[in-house]
Amino acid sequence: MTVHTTSNAPADLTNIPKKHKAAVYDKPGTLSIKMVEVDTPEPGQGEVLVRLTHSGVCHSDYSVMMNAWKALPAPTPAGQVGGHEGVGFVAKLGPGLENSPVQVGDRVGIKWLSAVCNSCVPCLSGRDSSCTAGKISGYYTPGTFQQYATAPASYVTPIPAELDSAAAAPQLCAGVTVYAAMQKADVKAGQFVVIMGAGGGLGHLACALASKGFGARVIGIDHGSKRAIAEDNGVEFFIDFTETKDVTAEIMKITGGLGAHSVLVVTASNAAYAQSLTFLRFGGIVVCIGVPEGDLAPVGTASPALLIFKELRLVGSAVGGRLQAIETLDFAARGVLKTHYKTAKLEDIAQVFQDMEDGKIQGRVVVEID
Ligand SMILES: [Zn+2]
Ligand SMILES: [Zn+2]
Known part of the structure:
Protein backbone atom coordinates (compact mmCIF):
# COMPACT_ATOMS: atom_id res chain seq x y z
CA MET A 1 0.00 0.00 0.00
CA THR A 2 1.06 3.61 -0.53
CA VAL A 3 1.56 6.37 1.99
CA HIS A 4 -0.74 9.34 1.56
CA THR A 5 1.31 12.40 2.45
CA THR A 6 -0.65 14.68 0.12
CA SER A 7 -4.31 15.48 -0.19
CA ASN A 8 -5.00 12.59 -2.59
CA ALA A 9 -7.51 9.97 -1.50
CA PRO A 10 -6.41 6.32 -1.46
CA ALA A 11 -7.35 4.63 -4.75
CA ASP A 12 -9.16 1.84 -2.90
CA LEU A 13 -11.17 4.25 -0.70
CA THR A 14 -14.57 2.57 -1.00
CA ASN A 15 -13.18 -0.95 -0.84
CA ILE A 16 -13.61 -1.29 2.93
CA PRO A 17 -12.08 -4.30 4.70
CA LYS A 18 -13.94 -6.17 7.48
CA LYS A 19 -10.93 -5.76 9.76
CA HIS A 20 -8.21 -3.12 9.89
CA LYS A 21 -5.02 -2.33 11.80
CA ALA A 22 -4.94 -0.27 14.97
CA ALA A 23 -2.41 0.73 17.63
CA VAL A 24 -3.88 0.04 21.08
CA TYR A 25 -2.90 0.76 24.68
CA ASP A 26 -2.54 -2.87 25.79
CA LYS A 27 -1.35 -1.97 29.31
CA PRO A 28 -2.71 1.47 30.29
CA GLY A 29 -0.64 3.04 33.05
CA THR A 30 2.58 2.04 31.28
CA LEU A 31 4.26 3.04 28.02
CA SER A 32 3.06 0.10 25.96
CA ILE A 33 1.48 -0.19 22.51
CA LYS A 34 0.33 -3.24 20.60
CA MET A 35 -0.51 -3.37 16.89
CA VAL A 36 -3.73 -5.39 16.44
CA GLU A 37 -6.51 -6.07 13.93
CA VAL A 38 -9.92 -4.72 14.93
CA ASP A 39 -13.37 -4.90 13.33
CA THR A 40 -14.10 -2.02 10.96
CA PRO A 41 -17.21 -0.29 12.36
CA GLU A 42 -20.37 0.48 10.38
CA PRO A 43 -21.24 4.20 10.44
CA GLY A 44 -24.50 4.78 12.37
CA GLN A 45 -27.28 7.30 11.71
CA GLY A 46 -25.68 10.62 10.69
CA GLU A 47 -22.16 9.22 10.97
CA VAL A 48 -19.37 8.86 8.43
CA LEU A 49 -16.66 6.21 8.27
CA VAL A 50 -13.28 7.90 7.82
CA ARG A 51 -10.27 6.14 6.26
CA LEU A 52 -7.56 7.82 8.34
CA THR A 53 -4.21 8.50 6.67
CA HIS A 54 -2.54 10.66 9.34
CA SER A 55 -2.74 11.32 13.05
CA GLY A 56 -0.82 13.76 15.17
CA VAL A 57 0.66 12.36 18.39
CA CYS A 58 -0.15 14.72 21.23
CA HIS A 59 1.14 14.84 24.79
CA SER A 60 -2.48 14.32 25.85
CA ASP A 61 -2.36 10.87 24.21
CA TYR A 62 0.65 10.09 26.37
CA SER A 63 -1.22 11.29 29.48
CA VAL A 64 -4.26 9.15 28.59
CA MET A 65 -2.05 6.08 27.94
CA MET A 66 -0.24 6.56 31.26
CA ASN A 67 -3.43 7.31 33.27
CA ALA A 68 -1.58 10.46 34.32
CA TRP A 69 -4.54 12.82 34.63
CA LYS A 70 -6.33 12.45 37.92
CA ALA A 71 -9.07 14.79 36.68
CA LEU A 72 -10.35 12.15 34.20
CA PRO A 73 -13.28 10.17 35.62
CA ALA A 74 -11.90 6.63 35.07
CA PRO A 75 -8.71 4.82 34.01
CA THR A 76 -8.17 4.25 30.28
CA PRO A 77 -9.63 0.87 29.23
CA ALA A 78 -7.07 -1.77 28.18
CA GLY A 79 -7.14 -2.34 24.42
CA GLN A 80 -8.29 1.20 23.60
CA VAL A 81 -7.15 2.80 20.34
CA GLY A 82 -5.54 6.17 21.15
CA GLY A 83 -5.29 9.36 19.10
CA HIS A 84 -7.35 12.50 18.52
CA GLU A 85 -5.71 14.48 15.70
CA GLY A 86 -6.84 12.38 12.75
CA VAL A 87 -7.06 13.32 9.09
CA GLY A 88 -8.45 11.09 6.37
CA PHE A 89 -11.10 10.62 3.72
CA VAL A 90 -14.79 9.84 4.08
CA ALA A 91 -15.09 6.26 2.85
CA LYS A 92 -18.76 5.58 3.63
CA LEU A 93 -21.88 7.44 4.75
CA GLY A 94 -24.24 6.18 7.43
CA PRO A 95 -28.03 6.46 6.98
CA GLY A 96 -29.57 9.93 6.67
CA LEU A 97 -26.70 11.71 4.94
CA GLU A 98 -27.90 11.70 1.33
CA ASN A 99 -28.09 15.51 1.31
CA SER A 100 -25.24 16.15 3.74
CA PRO A 101 -22.50 18.64 2.77
CA VAL A 102 -20.05 15.86 3.71
CA GLN A 103 -19.76 13.18 1.03
CA VAL A 104 -17.58 10.17 0.19
CA GLY A 105 -14.08 11.28 -0.86
CA ASP A 106 -14.10 14.46 1.25
CA ARG A 107 -11.03 15.05 3.40
CA VAL A 108 -11.97 15.61 7.04
CA GLY A 109 -10.48 15.73 10.52
CA ILE A 110 -11.41 14.09 13.82
CA LYS A 111 -10.67 16.14 16.94
CA TRP A 112 -10.18 15.64 20.72
CA LEU A 113 -13.95 15.35 21.01
CA SER A 114 -15.02 13.06 18.20
CA ALA A 115 -18.70 13.77 18.91
CA VAL A 116 -20.78 16.13 21.06
CA CYS A 117 -24.40 16.07 22.31
CA ASN A 118 -25.49 19.40 20.78
CA SER A 119 -27.91 20.03 23.66
CA CYS A 120 -25.96 20.72 26.88
CA VAL A 121 -25.25 24.30 28.03
CA PRO A 122 -21.64 24.41 26.66
CA CYS A 123 -22.88 23.05 23.28
CA LEU A 124 -25.73 25.57 23.19
CA SER A 125 -23.24 28.35 24.01
CA GLY A 126 -21.07 27.46 21.01
CA ARG A 127 -18.43 26.04 23.35
CA ASP A 128 -18.91 22.45 22.28
CA SER A 129 -15.36 21.45 23.21
CA SER A 130 -16.58 21.49 26.83
CA CYS A 131 -19.64 19.31 26.05
CA THR A 132 -20.67 17.49 29.22
CA ALA A 133 -21.51 14.34 27.21
CA GLY A 134 -18.80 14.58 24.56
CA LYS A 135 -16.87 11.52 23.41
CA ILE A 136 -13.12 11.93 23.90
CA SER A 137 -11.33 10.36 20.95
CA GLY A 138 -8.78 7.80 22.09
CA TYR A 139 -9.99 7.58 25.71
CA TYR A 140 -13.44 5.98 26.03
CA THR A 141 -14.07 6.15 22.27
CA PRO A 142 -11.69 4.46 19.77
CA GLY A 143 -9.33 7.10 18.44
CA THR A 144 -7.30 7.91 15.35
CA PHE A 145 -4.28 5.60 15.67
CA GLN A 146 -6.01 3.21 13.26
CA GLN A 147 -7.10 2.95 9.63
CA TYR A 148 -10.84 3.53 10.14
CA ALA A 149 -12.94 5.49 12.63
CA THR A 150 -16.53 6.74 12.72
CA ALA A 151 -17.65 10.27 13.62
CA PRO A 152 -20.81 12.37 13.14
CA ALA A 153 -20.86 14.10 9.74
CA SER A 154 -21.88 17.26 11.60
CA TYR A 155 -18.77 17.20 13.78
CA VAL A 156 -15.88 16.30 11.47
CA THR A 157 -13.78 19.27 10.33
CA PRO A 158 -13.37 19.92 6.58
CA ILE A 159 -9.68 20.20 5.61
CA PRO A 160 -8.82 23.07 3.20
CA ALA A 161 -7.38 21.93 -0.14
CA GLU A 162 -4.19 24.02 0.33
CA LEU A 163 -3.19 22.08 3.41
CA ASP A 164 -1.21 18.84 3.41
CA SER A 165 -2.83 16.15 5.58
CA ALA A 166 0.23 15.74 7.81
CA ALA A 167 0.40 19.50 8.40
CA ALA A 168 -3.33 19.68 9.10
CA ALA A 169 -3.47 16.90 11.73
CA PRO A 170 -1.82 18.74 14.68
CA GLN A 171 -3.80 21.89 13.92
CA LEU A 172 -6.98 20.01 14.90
CA CYS A 173 -5.81 19.93 18.50
CA ALA A 174 -2.74 22.07 19.14
CA GLY A 175 -3.73 24.81 16.69
CA SER A 317 -9.53 26.96 28.04
CA ALA A 318 -10.02 23.41 26.76
CA VAL A 319 -9.29 22.79 23.05
CA GLY A 320 -11.86 24.62 20.90
CA GLY A 321 -15.20 24.20 19.17
CA ARG A 322 -16.12 23.31 15.60
CA LEU A 323 -16.17 26.89 14.34
CA GLN A 324 -12.80 27.58 15.95
CA ALA A 325 -11.44 24.45 14.25
CA ILE A 326 -12.54 25.75 10.85
CA GLU A 327 -11.04 29.19 11.56
CA THR A 328 -7.78 27.63 12.79
CA LEU A 329 -7.39 25.58 9.61
CA ASP A 330 -7.92 28.78 7.65
CA PHE A 331 -4.97 30.37 9.48
CA ALA A 332 -2.98 27.23 8.61
CA ALA A 333 -4.05 27.23 4.95
CA ARG A 334 -2.85 30.86 4.69
CA GLY A 335 0.53 29.97 6.19
CA VAL A 336 0.08 31.98 9.40
CA LEU A 337 0.08 28.81 11.47
CA LYS A 338 2.78 26.36 10.44
CA THR A 339 3.21 23.09 12.26
CA HIS A 340 6.80 22.17 12.97
CA TYR A 341 6.55 18.38 12.60
CA LYS A 342 8.21 15.23 11.44
CA THR A 343 6.52 12.02 10.34
CA ALA A 344 6.77 8.44 11.57
CA LYS A 345 4.93 5.19 10.81
CA LEU A 346 1.89 4.18 12.86
CA GLU A 347 3.81 0.97 13.67
CA ASP A 348 6.55 3.05 15.34
CA ILE A 349 4.27 4.94 17.70
CA ALA A 350 5.69 3.33 20.85
CA GLN A 351 9.06 4.88 19.99
CA VAL A 352 7.36 8.24 19.43
CA PHE A 353 5.93 8.06 22.96
CA GLN A 354 9.33 7.04 24.30
CA ASP A 355 10.92 10.08 22.64
CA MET A 356 8.14 12.21 24.12
CA GLU A 357 8.83 10.81 27.59
CA ASP A 358 12.54 11.52 27.12
CA GLY A 359 11.81 15.11 26.07
CA LYS A 360 13.41 14.57 22.65
CA ILE A 361 10.60 15.92 20.45
CA GLN A 362 10.64 19.48 19.09
CA GLY A 363 7.26 20.51 17.73
CA ARG A 364 5.14 17.53 16.76
CA VAL A 365 5.25 13.97 15.36
CA VAL A 366 2.56 12.91 12.87
CA VAL A 367 2.10 9.20 12.15
CA GLU A 368 1.32 8.04 8.62
CA ILE A 369 -1.29 5.32 8.44
CA ASP A 370 -0.81 3.29 5.26
ZN1 LIG B 1 -4.02 16.87 21.35
ZN1 LIG C 1 -22.99 18.92 24.68
Whole structure:
Protein backbone atom coordinates (compact mmCIF):
# COMPACT_ATOMS: atom_id res chain seq x y z
CA MET A 1 0.00 0.00 0.00
CA THR A 2 1.06 3.61 -0.53
CA VAL A 3 1.56 6.37 1.99
CA HIS A 4 -0.74 9.34 1.56
CA THR A 5 1.31 12.40 2.45
CA THR A 6 -0.65 14.68 0.12
CA SER A 7 -4.31 15.48 -0.19
CA ASN A 8 -5.00 12.59 -2.59
CA ALA A 9 -7.51 9.97 -1.50
CA PRO A 10 -6.41 6.32 -1.46
CA ALA A 11 -7.35 4.63 -4.75
CA ASP A 12 -9.16 1.84 -2.90
CA LEU A 13 -11.17 4.25 -0.70
CA THR A 14 -14.57 2.57 -1.00
CA ASN A 15 -13.18 -0.95 -0.84
CA ILE A 16 -13.61 -1.29 2.93
CA PRO A 17 -12.08 -4.30 4.70
CA LYS A 18 -13.94 -6.17 7.48
CA LYS A 19 -10.93 -5.76 9.76
CA HIS A 20 -8.21 -3.12 9.89
CA LYS A 21 -5.02 -2.33 11.80
CA ALA A 22 -4.94 -0.27 14.97
CA ALA A 23 -2.41 0.73 17.63
CA VAL A 24 -3.88 0.04 21.08
CA TYR A 25 -2.90 0.76 24.68
CA ASP A 26 -2.54 -2.87 25.79
CA LYS A 27 -1.35 -1.97 29.31
CA PRO A 28 -2.71 1.47 30.29
CA GLY A 29 -0.64 3.04 33.05
CA THR A 30 2.58 2.04 31.28
CA LEU A 31 4.26 3.04 28.02
CA SER A 32 3.06 0.10 25.96
CA ILE A 33 1.48 -0.19 22.51
CA LYS A 34 0.33 -3.24 20.60
CA MET A 35 -0.51 -3.37 16.89
CA VAL A 36 -3.73 -5.39 16.44
CA GLU A 37 -6.51 -6.07 13.93
CA VAL A 38 -9.92 -4.72 14.93
CA ASP A 39 -13.37 -4.90 13.33
CA THR A 40 -14.10 -2.02 10.96
CA PRO A 41 -17.21 -0.29 12.36
CA GLU A 42 -20.37 0.48 10.38
CA PRO A 43 -21.24 4.20 10.44
CA GLY A 44 -24.50 4.78 12.37
CA GLN A 45 -27.28 7.30 11.71
CA GLY A 46 -25.68 10.62 10.69
CA GLU A 47 -22.16 9.22 10.97
CA VAL A 48 -19.37 8.86 8.43
CA LEU A 49 -16.66 6.21 8.27
CA VAL A 50 -13.28 7.90 7.82
CA ARG A 51 -10.27 6.14 6.26
CA LEU A 52 -7.56 7.82 8.34
CA THR A 53 -4.21 8.50 6.67
CA HIS A 54 -2.54 10.66 9.34
CA SER A 55 -2.74 11.32 13.05
CA GLY A 56 -0.82 13.76 15.17
CA VAL A 57 0.66 12.36 18.39
CA CYS A 58 -0.15 14.72 21.23
CA HIS A 59 1.14 14.84 24.79
CA SER A 60 -2.48 14.32 25.85
CA ASP A 61 -2.36 10.87 24.21
CA TYR A 62 0.65 10.09 26.37
CA SER A 63 -1.22 11.29 29.48
CA VAL A 64 -4.26 9.15 28.59
CA MET A 65 -2.05 6.08 27.94
CA MET A 66 -0.24 6.56 31.26
CA ASN A 67 -3.43 7.31 33.27
CA ALA A 68 -1.58 10.46 34.32
CA TRP A 69 -4.54 12.82 34.63
CA LYS A 70 -6.33 12.45 37.92
CA ALA A 71 -9.07 14.79 36.68
CA LEU A 72 -10.35 12.15 34.20
CA PRO A 73 -13.28 10.17 35.62
CA ALA A 74 -11.90 6.63 35.07
CA PRO A 75 -8.71 4.82 34.01
CA THR A 76 -8.17 4.25 30.28
CA PRO A 77 -9.63 0.87 29.23
CA ALA A 78 -7.07 -1.77 28.18
CA GLY A 79 -7.14 -2.34 24.42
CA GLN A 80 -8.29 1.20 23.60
CA VAL A 81 -7.15 2.80 20.34
CA GLY A 82 -5.54 6.17 21.15
CA GLY A 83 -5.29 9.36 19.10
CA HIS A 84 -7.35 12.50 18.52
CA GLU A 85 -5.71 14.48 15.70
CA GLY A 86 -6.84 12.38 12.75
CA VAL A 87 -7.06 13.32 9.09
CA GLY A 88 -8.45 11.09 6.37
CA PHE A 89 -11.10 10.62 3.72
CA VAL A 90 -14.79 9.84 4.08
CA ALA A 91 -15.09 6.26 2.85
CA LYS A 92 -18.76 5.58 3.63
CA LEU A 93 -21.88 7.44 4.75
CA GLY A 94 -24.24 6.18 7.43
CA PRO A 95 -28.03 6.46 6.98
CA GLY A 96 -29.57 9.93 6.67
CA LEU A 97 -26.70 11.71 4.94
CA GLU A 98 -27.90 11.70 1.33
CA ASN A 99 -28.09 15.51 1.31
CA SER A 100 -25.24 16.15 3.74
CA PRO A 101 -22.50 18.64 2.77
CA VAL A 102 -20.05 15.86 3.71
CA GLN A 103 -19.76 13.18 1.03
CA VAL A 104 -17.58 10.17 0.19
CA GLY A 105 -14.08 11.28 -0.86
CA ASP A 106 -14.10 14.46 1.25
CA ARG A 107 -11.03 15.05 3.40
CA VAL A 108 -11.97 15.61 7.04
CA GLY A 109 -10.48 15.73 10.52
CA ILE A 110 -11.41 14.09 13.82
CA LYS A 111 -10.67 16.14 16.94
CA TRP A 112 -10.18 15.64 20.72
CA LEU A 113 -13.95 15.35 21.01
CA SER A 114 -15.02 13.06 18.20
CA ALA A 115 -18.70 13.77 18.91
CA VAL A 116 -20.78 16.13 21.06
CA CYS A 117 -24.40 16.07 22.31
CA ASN A 118 -25.49 19.40 20.78
CA SER A 119 -27.91 20.03 23.66
CA CYS A 120 -25.96 20.72 26.88
CA VAL A 121 -25.25 24.30 28.03
CA PRO A 122 -21.64 24.41 26.66
CA CYS A 123 -22.88 23.05 23.28
CA LEU A 124 -25.73 25.57 23.19
CA SER A 125 -23.24 28.35 24.01
CA GLY A 126 -21.07 27.46 21.01
CA ARG A 127 -18.43 26.04 23.35
CA ASP A 128 -18.91 22.45 22.28
CA SER A 129 -15.36 21.45 23.21
CA SER A 130 -16.58 21.49 26.83
CA CYS A 131 -19.64 19.31 26.05
CA THR A 132 -20.67 17.49 29.22
CA ALA A 133 -21.51 14.34 27.21
CA GLY A 134 -18.80 14.58 24.56
CA LYS A 135 -16.87 11.52 23.41
CA ILE A 136 -13.12 11.93 23.90
CA SER A 137 -11.33 10.36 20.95
CA GLY A 138 -8.78 7.80 22.09
CA TYR A 139 -9.99 7.58 25.71
CA TYR A 140 -13.44 5.98 26.03
CA THR A 141 -14.07 6.15 22.27
CA PRO A 142 -11.69 4.46 19.77
CA GLY A 143 -9.33 7.10 18.44
CA THR A 144 -7.30 7.91 15.35
CA PHE A 145 -4.28 5.60 15.67
CA GLN A 146 -6.01 3.21 13.26
CA GLN A 147 -7.10 2.95 9.63
CA TYR A 148 -10.84 3.53 10.14
CA ALA A 149 -12.94 5.49 12.63
CA THR A 150 -16.53 6.74 12.72
CA ALA A 151 -17.65 10.27 13.62
CA PRO A 152 -20.81 12.37 13.14
CA ALA A 153 -20.86 14.10 9.74
CA SER A 154 -21.88 17.26 11.60
CA TYR A 155 -18.77 17.20 13.78
CA VAL A 156 -15.88 16.30 11.47
CA THR A 157 -13.78 19.27 10.33
CA PRO A 158 -13.37 19.92 6.58
CA ILE A 159 -9.68 20.20 5.61
CA PRO A 160 -8.82 23.07 3.20
CA ALA A 161 -7.38 21.93 -0.14
CA GLU A 162 -4.19 24.02 0.33
CA LEU A 163 -3.19 22.08 3.41
CA ASP A 164 -1.21 18.84 3.41
CA SER A 165 -2.83 16.15 5.58
CA ALA A 166 0.23 15.74 7.81
CA ALA A 167 0.40 19.50 8.40
CA ALA A 168 -3.33 19.68 9.10
CA ALA A 169 -3.47 16.90 11.73
CA PRO A 170 -1.82 18.74 14.68
CA GLN A 171 -3.80 21.89 13.92
CA LEU A 172 -6.98 20.01 14.90
CA CYS A 173 -5.81 19.93 18.50
CA ALA A 174 -2.74 22.07 19.14
CA GLY A 175 -3.73 24.81 16.69
CA VAL A 176 -7.36 24.92 17.78
CA THR A 177 -6.32 24.97 21.43
CA VAL A 178 -4.05 27.99 21.08
CA TYR A 179 -6.54 29.84 18.87
CA ALA A 180 -9.38 29.39 21.37
CA ALA A 181 -7.04 30.44 24.20
CA MET A 182 -5.99 33.56 22.27
CA GLN A 183 -9.67 34.50 21.95
CA LYS A 184 -10.22 33.97 25.69
CA ALA A 185 -7.19 36.19 26.39
CA ASP A 186 -8.81 38.85 24.18
CA VAL A 187 -5.44 39.47 22.49
CA LYS A 188 -5.22 42.73 20.54
CA ALA A 189 -2.58 44.14 18.18
CA GLY A 190 0.42 45.66 19.91
CA GLN A 191 -0.26 44.04 23.28
CA PHE A 192 2.35 42.07 25.21
CA VAL A 193 1.51 38.36 25.35
CA VAL A 194 3.64 35.94 27.36
CA ILE A 195 3.77 32.31 26.16
CA MET A 196 5.05 29.97 28.88
CA GLY A 197 6.42 26.88 27.11
CA ALA A 198 7.09 28.83 23.91
CA GLY A 199 9.10 26.12 22.11
CA GLY A 200 6.78 23.15 22.63
CA GLY A 201 4.11 21.56 20.43
CA LEU A 202 1.45 24.05 21.50
CA GLY A 203 3.87 26.83 22.33
CA HIS A 204 5.42 27.38 18.91
CA LEU A 205 1.94 27.59 17.37
CA ALA A 206 0.83 30.04 20.06
CA CYS A 207 3.85 32.25 19.30
CA ALA A 208 3.11 32.24 15.56
CA LEU A 209 -0.58 32.94 15.99
CA ALA A 210 -0.08 35.68 18.59
CA SER A 211 2.56 37.48 16.52
CA LYS A 212 1.39 36.98 12.92
CA GLY A 213 -2.32 36.25 13.40
CA PHE A 214 -3.13 38.73 16.16
CA GLY A 215 -0.31 41.28 15.78
CA ALA A 216 0.79 40.98 19.40
CA ARG A 217 4.31 41.43 20.82
CA VAL A 218 5.32 38.02 22.07
CA ILE A 219 7.48 37.24 25.09
CA GLY A 220 8.39 33.54 25.03
CA ILE A 221 9.60 31.63 28.09
CA ASP A 222 11.23 28.21 27.78
CA HIS A 223 14.43 26.23 28.17
CA GLY A 224 17.35 27.69 26.18
CA SER A 225 17.31 24.71 23.79
CA LYS A 226 13.94 25.99 22.49
CA ARG A 227 15.13 29.50 21.68
CA ALA A 228 15.50 28.92 17.92
CA ILE A 229 12.05 27.42 17.36
CA ALA A 230 10.46 30.14 19.51
CA GLU A 231 12.22 32.95 17.66
CA ASP A 232 11.45 31.36 14.27
CA ASN A 233 7.80 31.59 15.24
CA GLY A 234 7.72 35.28 16.03
CA VAL A 235 8.94 35.58 19.63
CA GLU A 236 10.30 39.11 20.05
CA PHE A 237 11.76 38.60 23.55
CA PHE A 238 12.95 35.13 24.56
CA ILE A 239 13.54 34.37 28.24
CA ASP A 240 15.52 31.23 29.14
CA PHE A 241 14.03 30.36 32.53
CA THR A 242 17.05 28.24 33.45
CA GLU A 243 19.38 31.23 33.17
CA THR A 244 17.21 34.21 34.09
CA LYS A 245 17.26 34.75 37.85
CA ASP A 246 14.13 36.86 38.08
CA VAL A 247 11.70 36.23 35.23
CA THR A 248 9.12 38.62 36.67
CA ALA A 249 11.62 41.50 36.84
CA GLU A 250 12.71 40.76 33.27
CA ILE A 251 9.14 40.94 31.97
CA MET A 252 8.50 44.15 33.91
CA LYS A 253 11.58 45.63 32.24
CA ILE A 254 10.45 44.57 28.74
CA THR A 255 6.95 45.97 29.28
CA GLY A 256 8.08 49.34 30.63
CA GLY A 257 7.22 48.45 34.21
CA LEU A 258 3.55 47.73 33.50
CA GLY A 259 3.50 43.97 32.98
CA ALA A 260 2.01 41.82 30.22
CA HIS A 261 -1.57 42.09 28.97
CA SER A 262 -2.02 38.32 28.95
CA VAL A 263 -0.22 35.08 29.68
CA LEU A 264 -0.89 31.75 27.99
CA VAL A 265 0.40 28.86 30.09
CA VAL A 266 0.81 26.03 27.59
CA THR A 267 3.36 24.11 29.62
CA ALA A 268 1.91 21.55 32.07
CA SER A 269 3.91 22.93 34.99
CA ASN A 270 2.52 23.96 38.37
CA ALA A 271 5.59 26.16 38.87
CA ALA A 272 4.82 28.06 35.66
CA TYR A 273 1.24 28.62 36.79
CA ALA A 274 2.44 29.94 40.14
CA GLN A 275 4.66 32.45 38.36
CA SER A 276 2.15 33.52 35.71
CA LEU A 277 0.11 35.98 37.80
CA THR A 278 3.19 37.85 39.01
CA PHE A 279 3.96 39.64 35.75
CA LEU A 280 0.48 40.68 34.61
CA ARG A 281 -0.50 44.31 34.29
CA PHE A 282 -3.71 45.81 35.70
CA GLY A 283 -6.69 43.99 34.17
CA GLY A 284 -4.49 41.22 32.77
CA ILE A 285 -5.57 37.67 31.97
CA VAL A 286 -3.91 34.32 32.57
CA VAL A 287 -5.25 31.50 30.39
CA CYS A 288 -4.67 27.97 31.76
CA ILE A 289 -4.08 25.49 28.93
CA GLY A 290 -1.47 22.86 29.87
CA VAL A 291 -2.88 20.32 32.35
CA PRO A 292 -0.32 19.38 35.04
CA GLU A 293 -0.04 15.66 35.76
CA GLY A 294 -0.25 14.06 39.20
CA ASP A 295 -2.00 15.43 42.29
CA LEU A 296 -4.22 18.46 41.67
CA ALA A 297 -2.56 21.67 42.86
CA PRO A 298 -3.97 25.22 43.11
CA VAL A 299 -2.31 28.11 41.24
CA GLY A 300 0.33 29.13 43.78
CA THR A 301 0.06 32.92 43.71
CA ALA A 302 -3.69 33.32 43.14
CA SER A 303 -4.44 35.28 46.31
CA PRO A 304 -7.78 37.10 46.29
CA ALA A 305 -6.03 40.36 47.22
CA LEU A 306 -3.80 40.23 44.15
CA LEU A 307 -6.75 39.42 41.88
CA ILE A 308 -8.88 42.14 43.45
CA PHE A 309 -6.46 45.06 43.49
CA LYS A 310 -5.13 44.44 39.97
CA GLU A 311 -8.47 43.18 38.62
CA LEU A 312 -6.75 40.12 37.21
CA ARG A 313 -8.54 37.24 35.57
CA LEU A 314 -7.55 33.58 35.68
CA VAL A 315 -9.46 31.52 33.12
CA GLY A 316 -9.28 28.02 31.68
CA SER A 317 -9.53 26.96 28.04
CA ALA A 318 -10.02 23.41 26.76
CA VAL A 319 -9.29 22.79 23.05
CA GLY A 320 -11.86 24.62 20.90
CA GLY A 321 -15.20 24.20 19.17
CA ARG A 322 -16.12 23.31 15.60
CA LEU A 323 -16.17 26.89 14.34
CA GLN A 324 -12.80 27.58 15.95
CA ALA A 325 -11.44 24.45 14.25
CA ILE A 326 -12.54 25.75 10.85
CA GLU A 327 -11.04 29.19 11.56
CA THR A 328 -7.78 27.63 12.79
CA LEU A 329 -7.39 25.58 9.61
CA ASP A 330 -7.92 28.78 7.65
CA PHE A 331 -4.97 30.37 9.48
CA ALA A 332 -2.98 27.23 8.61
CA ALA A 333 -4.05 27.23 4.95
CA ARG A 334 -2.85 30.86 4.69
CA GLY A 335 0.53 29.97 6.19
CA VAL A 336 0.08 31.98 9.40
CA LEU A 337 0.08 28.81 11.47
CA LYS A 338 2.78 26.36 10.44
CA THR A 339 3.21 23.09 12.26
CA HIS A 340 6.80 22.17 12.97
CA TYR A 341 6.55 18.38 12.60
CA LYS A 342 8.21 15.23 11.44
CA THR A 343 6.52 12.02 10.34
CA ALA A 344 6.77 8.44 11.57
CA LYS A 345 4.93 5.19 10.81
CA LEU A 346 1.89 4.18 12.86
CA GLU A 347 3.81 0.97 13.67
CA ASP A 348 6.55 3.05 15.34
CA ILE A 349 4.27 4.94 17.70
CA ALA A 350 5.69 3.33 20.85
CA GLN A 351 9.06 4.88 19.99
CA VAL A 352 7.36 8.24 19.43
CA PHE A 353 5.93 8.06 22.96
CA GLN A 354 9.33 7.04 24.30
CA ASP A 355 10.92 10.08 22.64
CA MET A 356 8.14 12.21 24.12
CA GLU A 357 8.83 10.81 27.59
CA ASP A 358 12.54 11.52 27.12
CA GLY A 359 11.81 15.11 26.07
CA LYS A 360 13.41 14.57 22.65
CA ILE A 361 10.60 15.92 20.45
CA GLN A 362 10.64 19.48 19.09
CA GLY A 363 7.26 20.51 17.73
CA ARG A 364 5.14 17.53 16.76
CA VAL A 365 5.25 13.97 15.36
CA VAL A 366 2.56 12.91 12.87
CA VAL A 367 2.10 9.20 12.15
CA GLU A 368 1.32 8.04 8.62
CA ILE A 369 -1.29 5.32 8.44
CA ASP A 370 -0.81 3.29 5.26
ZN1 LIG B 1 -4.02 16.87 21.35
ZN1 LIG C 1 -22.99 18.92 24.68
